[in-house]
Amino acid sequence: MDVMYYGDTLIVDLPTGKTEQVEFSPEMLTENGPGLAAGIALYRDHEDGDPLVFGSGLLTGTTAPASSLGFVLGKSPLSGELAVSPLSLFSGAEMKLSGFSMVVIKGDSPKPVYLWLHDGVADVLDAAELWGLDTWGTTDAVRSEMGEQLVQVVSIGPAGESPSKLSAYSINYWGSGDTAALGARMGGKKLKAVALRGLGMLDAEEPQDFYEGAKGLLSEAPAWKGFNKACEGIDAGDIDGWLKPLVHRYRSCFACPAACNTFVKYNEGPSVMESTGVEEPGMLVTGAASAAWLLSGGWKAEPACRAMESMARAGIDLIRGARELAGSPLDDASETEEAVGGLSGGEEAGWPGGDSSPKGLFGPWVPPLADEDEWLLANRIGYVIGICPTYLLASGMETSGLFGLCSSAAGVELDPSMVAGMFS
Amino acid sequence: MRVKVRPLNCTGCALCELACGFHWDEAFSLISSSVLLYRAEEKKDYMGVIIKTEEDLFLGRPEGTAEMKLGEIQKQGAGGGASAKPILIRQTCDLCKSAGVEPQCVEICPHDALYLE
Amino acid sequence: MQGRSRRAAGDPVFDRYRKVFSEGSTLYPRIAVYTGSGASHSWIWFADIFDRLGLFDVRFIDESSVRDTGLSGFDAFFIGGGDTYEMAFSLGEDGARAIEGFVRDGGFYFGSCAGAYLVLSGVDLEPFTHFNLIDGAMLNSMAAPPEPRCLEHKYKSAYGDGWVFHPVYGEVTVTGQHRAIGQCVNAPLFGGPVIGRAMPEDVLAEYSRLTERAAYLWPRREAEEFMIGRAAVLRSELDGGTVVVSGPHLEHPLYTAANALAAEVLTEHFKGRSGRVSRPSRSAASNSDTAPLLLEIKRQVSNARIVGFGLEKMPVAWRLGHKVWEPEKIRMFLECAWERLPFMEEHAELMGPSGGGLEPLARGYADVTRISKSLKMRIESGRDSQAEASMLLLSLKELTARFLSIYFRLRLETGFGRD
Structure with a gap:
């Protein structure tokens, strides 16, 4: 019985459009470590194909608190080094359920394609009609083609197609924490999107122990709504207060007690709860850093949210884009769109008040809520076991309980030093 | 006694679906729970929770809640009628009595969006 | 296969029957499952049972096969739920004769829900006139049933000048003397008959309890008064054959004890028989395409x-x-x-x-x-x-x-x- 991962590792050869499935053995978990550690091992195995590796953490997709995290791993066009970006919202869980334990996408396609990964079936599909669409149009088109709105679509917009180093992949409509321009790697590969959906089940080795353990952790896990809690102690400003007049509802990523993501409405009243004829009433703000930059630059909330929408649509890194826009607040929607169109990508990612963006494998998607070592460890643990590092840091949750879950989930014994060792 | 929904408390984390799915299948999935998170209108942020029971559906829609008897809405719309076969792929809510525990969706919800009444 | 289905399929209750039908045994019935006009989806549950029992000589046939072949070449015939009217119309008099001939010639008939109504002697208006394999009436019919509490769309269907109605919809408990039942067996009732006027010796199980896992279209107490103590499962011999009818779906894959009851009656029918059963040949051709x-x-x-x-x-x-x-x-x-x-x-x-x-x-x-x-x-x-x-x-x-x-x-x- 497969535990916590099911399905093979998928190797996609974009130059030929062919796919191959390789057994994802339990040894992979013990020899290299799960999640990102396994992803890095696969990356090394296929490095000559300059791959992008899609995967998820050991606990992703379960009742473990904040077990939403998947990842995209590849060489960043910005640094030329290996970098990882998050699959958040429901995309990490859907990656886990796609029927592939990990996905290695090698080489460049001669023509635009997208990947449709569903229940252990991999389809490399023609993306000629998607090429040129923004991420909203792409998400709509893919979902319409598949006949299901719950398909998670990791796509690039025109920025990634060009490919601009300012680009980032977007998770559905809402941008992402990709600050390594892996969206540009997708564009270089002519990979317009990766669409994910699976109707399978995840088994734990000791299901009852796991479930009770996770429930115990959840009962102690702090819950909150909005960004402020996740930015406590850093100079991010009162993001929640700033957005408040526009707030429709708060949204969690998968299995997360914290609902950081904030849906704002500006094309209809934020208090309108019915499903009306307004098809695009607003934006799900998913990145605290981008909001913090625009707030710090003196932007009003509505034009700032419109700017974030424009960046998400274009497939632009919301953090670097917002940082560049921050100094020139705009009011008018058309001006905002024009300004987004004129972004140069000259700024580094990071947080207002911080000295610079963190370097290395992990980008500044996770706020600097701790010193660099602790921040790094939270990222490593998070991406290995599939728990949002922001939640780990902001909630103060002890990792020992989560490591206990890894044991009952898959018999994988972990501790912080072992995780750190996976990255040495 | 039944599970009811405070729809505006819900943040769409799907823990309720996972817990319910685990109750039935001892595995993690979103395909077999008696509590269903409706999240198909993502761009509109229109999200709700549905509880499937033997006799009705409890609908926790953002604009309000309703108990909809199965078969009742068959008279509305295009061939409409609520899904009714009680035990097919999705079990109906048994308040977790078959496992001898409190309703797991209520216990696990971090935002008190589900409650017993 | 995962979750509940996997657990149910691995239930040790099936071990005994798998042994009965395993290699080396002389029992290996050739089975037909009705999937033709009127059959709903529940016949696929039979496939699950046969998988669990290791019975793999199974064909899925429609009304024309029944009429044209007279079920020759089969030892057992299963009909599940659906639209009884459409089944009866489609099978017609020829189909009815074919089924009856099959049973009289030693065949095993198992009908649940619609498959039960179809062959009850008391269901005798057109188009059911020719289908009459076992004594029994459907008690759940009346000229003007009271309004239902819920599930209005599942409540009743026309029968002659009156209606067939369903006071409860979901899990029920049946009890009987048969050793496979033990104390009691739960199974879902999705519109199947409440049976009366059966020969006492034919009654294999009676409705004994209604559970919380059911929708009550009548107030629960009234539903209980109406149903409890009335026949749910009948078995009768007809010449050399056996007819089994069941209101509840004994074949539902999540009800393994009910599955075992169905398996038991099937096994009992074939016990001691020879000649009709055969072990299939294996003629696997290798093909890599x-x-x-x-x-x-x-x-x-x-x-x-x-x-x-x-x-x-x-x-x-x-x-x-x-x-x-x-x-x-x-x-x-x-x-x-x-x-x-x-x-x-x-x-x-x-x-x-x-x-x-x-x-x-x-x-x-x-x-x-x-x-x-x-x-x-x-x-x-x-x-x-x-x-x-x-x-x-x-x-x-x-x-x-x-x-x-x-x-x-x-x-x-x-x-x-x-x-």
Whole structure:
């Protein structure tokens, strides 16, 4: 019985459009470590194909608190080094359920394609009609083609197609924490999107122990709504207060007690709860850093949210884009769109008040809520076991309980030093 | 006694679906729970929770809640009628009595969006 | 196979019967399952039972097969739920004669729900006149049943000048003296008969309790007064054959004790018989071209499942004939194929030239995906979806029957009891 991962590792050869499935053995978990550690091992195995590796953490997709995290791993066009970006919202869980334990996408396609990964079936599909669409149009088109709105679509917009180093992949409509321009790697590969959906089940080795353990952790896990809690102690400003007049509802990523993501409405009243004829009433703000930059630059909330929408649509890194826009607040929607169109990508990612963006494998998607070592460890643990590092840091949750879950989930014994060792 | 929904408390984390799915299948999935998170209108942020029971559906829609008897809405719309076969792929809510525990969706919800009444 | 289905399939209650039908035994019935006009989705539950019992000589047949072949070549015939009227019309007098001849000649008939109504002597208006295999009346009929508390669309259907009605819908408990029942057995009742005027010796089980896992269309106390103590399962000998009818679905895959009761009566029928049962020959032809076809089927079944899953949350149902079909049933058919695909992939090389009929299946499932998407779009845009749903469900039923026939043939060819 497969535990916590099911399905093979998928190797996609974009130059030929062919796919191959390789057994994802339990040894992979013990020899290299799960999640990102396994992803890095696969990356090394296929490095000559300059791959992008899609995967998820050991606990992703379960009742473990904040077990939403998947990842995209590849060489960043910005640094030329290996970098990882998050699959958040429901995309990490859907990656886990796609029927592939990990996905290695090698080489460049001669023509635009997208990947449709569903229940252990991999389809490399023609993306000629998607090429040129923004991420909203792409998400709509893919979902319409598949006949299901719950398909998670990791796509690039025109920025990634060009490919601009300012680009980032977007998770559905809402941008992402990709600050390594892996969206540009997708564009270089002519990979317009990766669409994910699976109707399978995840088994734990000791299901009852796991479930009770996770429930115990959840009962102690702090819950909150909005960004402020996740930015406590850093100079991010009162993001929640700033957005408040526009707030429709708060949204969690998968299995997360914290609902950081904030849906704002500006094309209809934020208090309108019915499903009306307004098809695009607003934006799900998913990145605290981008909001913090625009707030710090003196932007009003509505034009700032419109700017974030424009960046998400274009497939632009919301953090670097917002940082560049921050100094020139705009009011008018058309001006905002024009300004987004004129972004140069000259700024580094990071947080207002911080000295610079963190370097290395992990980008500044996770706020600097701790010193660099602790921040790094939270990222490593998070991406290995599939728990949002922001939640780990902001909630103060002890990792020992989560490591206990890894044991009952898959018999994988972990501790912080072992995780750190996976990255040495 | 039944599970009811405070729809505006819900943040769409799907823990309720996972817990319910685990109750039935001892595995993690979103395909077999008696509590269903409706999240198909993502761009509109229109999200709700549905509880499937033997006799009705409890609908926790953002604009309000309703108990909809199965078969009742068959008279509305295009061939409409609520899904009714009680035990097919999705079990109906048994308040977790078959496992001898409190309703797991209520216990696990971090935002008190589900409650017993 | 995962979750509840896996647990149920691994229930040790089936071990005994698997032994009875295992290699070396002289018992190996050739089974026909009715999937023709009027059959709803519940016949696929029989496939689950047969898998669990290691009975792989199974064919899925329609009304013309029944009429034309008179069920010759089969030892057991199963009819599940559905639209009894349509079944009776479609099978007609010839079908009725064929079934009766089959039983009198030593065959085993098992009918649940619609398959039970069909052959009760007390169900005797047109078009049921010719179907009469076992003494018993349906007590759940009256001229003017009271208004239901819920599930109005499932409550009643016309019968003569009156109505057949269902006071409870869901899990019930049946009790009887038979050793396979033990103290009691739970099984779901989805519109099956409450039986009266049966020969006392024919009553295998009575309704003894109504559970909380049921919808009460009548107030619970009244439903209990009406049903408890009345016959739920009958068994009778007819010449050399056996007729078993059951109100509840003993074949429902989540009710393993009920499955065991069905298995027990089947086993008892064949015990001591010889001549009619035969062990099938194995004629596996090696073929390496089937893997791509199986992958295409997997692709399309997955695509259709995903659309079907989305359809489940839509507030629609369709009335086809006398039955209401909900969107969930679309995925039920698809799950039936999905769960069996890994076995077929594992033994793809044994599937004979052209995969033994896989190519039309692949095309069929591609059509199912296409129609499912179109159906969903119609519903989303508020247009009438009845015609498309009807086409989809009929096509799924037919495809599933063909799929299962290929699957069971492969099961036979890979040997007995092998997973």
